[in-house]
Amino acid sequence: MEKQEVFRHLNTQLKNSEIKQDEFLKDYTYTKIGGQADFLIFPKNYEDIQTVVAFAKNNEIPLTIMGNGSNVLIRDGGIRGLVLNLTQLKNIESDGHYITAQSGARIIDASRFALEKSLTGLEFACGIPGSVGGALYMNAGAYGGEVSDVLESALIIDEDGEISKVSAGQLELSYRTSSIQKRGLIVLEAHFHLEPGNGQEIKSKMDELTFLRESKQPLEYPSCGSVFKRPPGYYAGKLIQDSGLQGYRVGGAEVSKKHAGFIVNVNQATAKDYLSVIEHVQESVKDHFGVTLETEVKIIGEEPRE
Template sequence: MSILKELQQIIDPEHILIDEALKKHTYTQLGGRADFFVTPSTVEEVQEIIRFANKSAIPFTLLGNGSNVIIRDGGIRGIVLSLKKFKGIRRDGEKVVAESGARIIDTSRFALEERLSGLEFACGIPGSVGGALYMNAGAYGGEVKDCLESALVVDAGGEVHRMPAEAFDLDYRTSNIAAKGYIVLEATFHLTEGDYDEIKAVMDDLTYMRESKQPLEYPSCGSVFKRPPGYFAGKLIQDSHLQGKGVGGAEVSTKHAGFIVNKNNATATEYISVIEMVQREVKAKFDVELEREVRILGED
């Protein structure tokens, strides 16, 4: 039986896209095509897709909402799984439970409406909840590990587990989620009761700082590099006089040196070339290795 027919036995055929352009699913608006782009709507469907891919030795890639990823121009072979239908958010006492495909921004806003404090830092992070756990997303002094209590995951064998936050080895922009082969289904955040106006004031301040400093007018993957010990990546790039420099339609932002923008229909190859140029120049000038925060997937 063909891959398509097998997938149609698992999920609604309307939720299977063939030869789907992945640039439609990334914030950079870059990338080639997926052989099969599937959007399950139940945990059982996710489990069955994983088991089918394992049994048939079909390449399998999880894609969040595409905010912190670059997909190469050759696209991704096999099955690309999107959990964008998993976007529920609910309150449980002083906890907020958010499904993997929900935006972490929306989770932060939900907490505000429920007068719960602890997720204010996430009010400007564009990624999904699953992606936020994957990279221990953070901003303005806060990060996911500060308030994550537990997460529901599917393992590489298709089994579901509820795991405490400590199990994910959350550290600066990293976790063990990829190494363990986990797929996050939902996250539980332990927050505290707070005052609506005070929570909103903090979020308003952070939103203003984000909108005034970041080049939100162009497609980008957000902050490209991790903060090197003892330095700030953006300052190193700025002092290397790289702002405005680029390759093809991609360039280092003139508004925030830590961002690379798709200014004029760039290709993924051009975007990645700018990343590599920045790494070379900063290394040559300051002898500092810039490590990518953004993930690169797919083939040339």
Template structure:
């Protein structure tokens, strides 16, 4: 698709403050893997009305549109992403309402968990080590250590692809293991309300401290990565299958399977997205050949080569 980039830039700047419209922005600056080419337009709206207007502009002018959270569970290809990449990082407020925590979609789910702790509310402890945003956590029904978003989500506010705001109840997101219908429905999450319960501060903190220790001792947090790459296959653990396939320390270019946790692929030395994806495919092929198990990606791959 051929775009008049100068015209689109001017028109986007009529919708959003010009400082919040970046042209040819390197997406590796916005991903946990530190990978990714350029976005034609990287926009960071500050209000719901601006989000609605950007969506409607993209739809009415046939400009490709991609939502990017904080880049913790995505790989952006080296060719970048065409059209508009929208980031809700300015939507990061968290507040309490009764025994509920209301968190905007650009807030980190870790911060929502810590806020709940300070408010003596239990139910979000499992999220204390998940690096993604609240919106991303809903998108994939994020979970860890026996808890997941569907256990505590009450409802969310979303914008649909017509630019209209809707309230969606938790049951209507079809939340299951690392999945939801958010992409299928074309929703962009604006904020989520989590239904929690009051509990002793010290009991909540002890649980979070224990989970944090487990995470930091087992995961290769010293390197850029997208976190856990694969979903858990029924009856197996992805990391154990990869470990038993003797893949730890093996890689392509600057990307390799972590020696600390086989379920992670790290950007060890200036990897490209092409390197990273090649390691994913190498792992899938080796595990399939050795154990007959198909590893399904948990991480999303966006953009073009």
């Protein structure tokens, strides 16, 4: 289908969504990097998501799911087809020991909501910038806790556009991966099972973790967070630091001088700059220590057209 025809169909079928054409994705990522999306869609209800999934499948149009862009690197050529941005789905509510958060809500906000309700278990997430959906997608974790510790179940849309509730066990959550990634599922809601706690103790723990994050991480620059997975028996940041790579720079992308596990956008970096730094870091660490660093950040999109 021609782009204008796709645009007309989307506007006809989606009554509760904002649709943008040829939109630069750098305005929606934490790295401030990313080329144009053919169509960027902001659904406000689950029915519109199902409509988009069906439309993409029936017309063989690529479909990409995007949260708040905290752990993603989008290439400079952008993304073809449809991009679903779920950040409008951000409701969070509680029922006893349970918190239900929509996929577009920030996991930080879910953690703060738990504090308001004096529920413990989500303190580890108080500094994770990703969305709830993204946190499930990669089983996000920090400071000894991870999503799989507290997730009870999730509401998802499967490959056929069907909505169903699945248990945490069915999502196969393990270190920075899940069946959400493997099967291309779309998270609509997460249901967390927490425990009653002391509000002051919960706040003290969150304050402590926030201090650690702010003191150690280069939050003053745009970045995608930790670039690499933790290799068995090692810490990625320590390997990069010991390889003498802090301050290594290509264009506007630089290995952080504050925390070697981060690559920061210090001056209008492109995805090409970022990828060049990633490749150099991987080669150097392999040469120095014989360790292969795997990327944790999700790298998507296309190279620019010639």
